[in-house]
Amino acid sequence: MKRIAFLLVAVATVAGVVAFTAPASGHADEEAAPISGVTIPPGYRDWRLISVAHEEGKLNDLRAVLGNDVAIRASREGKLPFPDGTIIARLAWSYDPLEESSKAFGHPQTFVAGPPKNGVQFMVKDSRKYASTGGWGFAQFNDGKPADEAVQKTCFPCHETVRARDLVFNHYSP
Amino acid sequence: MKRIAFLLVAVATVAGVVAFTAPASGHADEEAAPISGVTIPPGYRDWRLISVAHEEGKLNDLRAVLGNDVAIRASREGKLPFPDGTIIARLAWSYDPLEESSKAFGHPQTFVAGPPKNGVQFMVKDSRKYASTGGWGFAQFNDGKPADEAVQKTCFPCHETVRARDLVFNHYSP
Numbered sequence: 325m326k327r328i329a330f331l332l333v334a335v336a337t338v339a340g341v342v343a344f345t346a347p348a349s350g351h352a353d354e355e356a357a358p359i360s361g362v363t364i365p366p367g368y369r370d371w372r373l374i375s376v377a378h379e380e381g382k383l384n385d386l387r388a389v390l391g392n393d394v395a396i397r398a399s400r401e402g403k404l405p406f407p408d409g410t411i412i413a414r415l416a417w418s419y420d421p422l423e424e425s426s427k428a429f430g431h432p433q434t435f436v437a438g439p440p441k442n443g444v445q446f447m448v449k450d451s452r453k454y455a456s457t458g459g460w461g462f463a464q465f466n467d468g469k470p471a472d473e474a475v476q477k478t479c480f481p482c483h484e485t486v487r488a489r490d491l492v493f494n495h496y497s498p
Numbered sequence: 499m500k501r502i503a504f505l506l507v508a509v510a511t512v513a514g515v516v517a518f519t520a521p522a523s524g525h526a527d528e529e530a531a532p533i534s535g536v537t538i539p540p541g542y543r544d545w546r547l548i549s550v551a552h553e554e555g556k557l558n559d560l561r562a563v564l565g566n567d568v569a570i571r572a573s574r575e576g577k578l579p580f581p582d583g584t585i586i587a588r589l590a591w592s593y594d595p596l597e598e599s600s601k602a603f604g605h606p607q608t609f610v611a612g613p614p615k616n617g618v619q620f621m622v623k624d625s626r627k628y629a630s631t632g633g634w635g636f637a638q639f640n641d642g643k644p645a646d647e648a649v650q651k652t653c654f655p656c657h658e659t660v661r662a663r664d665l666v667f668n669h670y671s672p
Contacts (some may be wrong), residue, residue, distance in 0.1 A: 369546075369672070376550045376560045376591070378609040386550045387672075388562065417550070417671050424659050424667075435552040437671040480621075484597050493598075497591050497611040498543070 357470040359477065360461035361450050364468065365392070368413045372396050375497040378419065379442075383491075385415040386437045389494045399496035405459065406490050410449035416442040418461060445479070447492070458491045459482065531644040533651065534635035536622050538642065539566070542587045546570050549671040552593065552609075553616075560611045561590040563668045573670035579633065580664050584623035590616040617645060619653070621666070632658065632665045 356363045365381050369388035391399055395407040417437035425434035443466040451459040462479030464471040483491040530537045545564035553559050565573055568583040591611035599608035617640040625633040636653030638645040657665040 340663055373547050373562055373564065374542055375611045376562050377563075377611065378552050378560060378593075380609070381603075386552060388547055388550050390547065415671070419552075422551075422667065428659065429555075433554055434667075435553065435554070436668060437549045440672060458641075485602065493596065493608075494610060497589070498614060 325376055354468060355470050357463035357465070357476055358473040360448070360454065360457075360463050362446055362461045362463035364444070365411055365413070365446065368392075368411075368444075368446075369415075371413060374399050374412065375494040377494065379416075383416075383442055384419050385416040385441050386419050386435065387414055387442075387453075389414050396496075402496070405451075405489045406492065408449050408450050408451055410447075411476070412492065414445040416440070416444075443467075447483070460488065460491055467487045512582075522662075528639075528642060529644050531637035531639070531650055532647040534622070534628065534631075534637050536620055538618070538639055539585055539620065540588070540619075540622075542566075542585075543550075545587060547552075547574050547671070548586065549580045549668040551668065552591075557616055558593050559590040559615045560593050560609065561588055563588050570670075576670070578664045580623050582623050582625055582667065584621075584633035586621045586666065588619040590614070590618075617641075621657070631662065634665055 328466070338361060338480045354364050368390060371392055374389040374391045374395065377387045377389070379387065381444045392409075392411045395412050398406045398410055417433050418439055418441045420438035421432035422434040422436045426432050443464045445462070445464045448454070448461040448463075449459055450461060457480045460475065460480075462483070464475055464479065470476070480491075483493070486493055528538050542564060545566055548563040548565045548569065551561045551563070553561065564587045566583075566585045568581060569586050572584055590613045592613055593609050594612035595606035595612045596608040600606050602613045604651045617638045619636070619638045622628070622635040622637075623633055624635060631654045634654075634657070636650060636657070638649055638653065644650070654665075657667070660667055
């Protein structure tokens, strides 16, 4: 009886985890990106953090790089190349001065994330399927819709500049 | 028999999740911070992302704000005050120009997270225990050790400037 009770608690826990995790980003079955055919991975907003970044100039955003479980494990171990099944997500938001901080300091001191900006990008590792682009399928989505082909074509050449790091710019931040 | 098999799969899944989640930040049983008595919550590095930020000036860092499940749920719903049990973690890393990007653009364009910097901070909501500091217990840890009392004393007055947001600076970034 104790054993059954334990099992039921375990089942309830699993059900709870699934129920709680599901609603975050229900973008399943959406349109595939041109070239790679990558779609928005369901629940990606719940993935764990790899690192953060800031782009100046025209992009002018604050960004977070999240990874699925395969990506997190590989990033922590620092082993290259990333294994098939790795998915890395790059989210970005506008780069906004925090009002209270600007008032307190008399100049912008703290910058926080405003509304989403510059789309959401994904890198999906499948060394056979994406052999011609370094083993990665690239995709950018703006407001949930794939960006056009001209935009998608810019991903690989840019990431190729870090071929020595398996085309991944960010390191895991402990 | 089918039911037992299902239960065993569920147990294995729970065990798997626990086994995979555990090694991230094994800081349990560490020293408590002065004033609040807050200790480093085990596994906080695996928590989900609330938002990101950049501090200029002396702090000069890139930061991520993570939350436990209670914090994530409350942040997404945008309801104030945060419920008891909320824990918010602020991680920070040095603000470093990305070498490849600087070369390509001829000036620093992309800033990425370097080594950890400015400690790790936690806000723990317990409206009774921490009634005298707005319902929050504050703590900063440098290299896994609590910062001294003078540092801990600076948390509450600064966060009090956003009392209308229940002392929390960051919003949830979708």
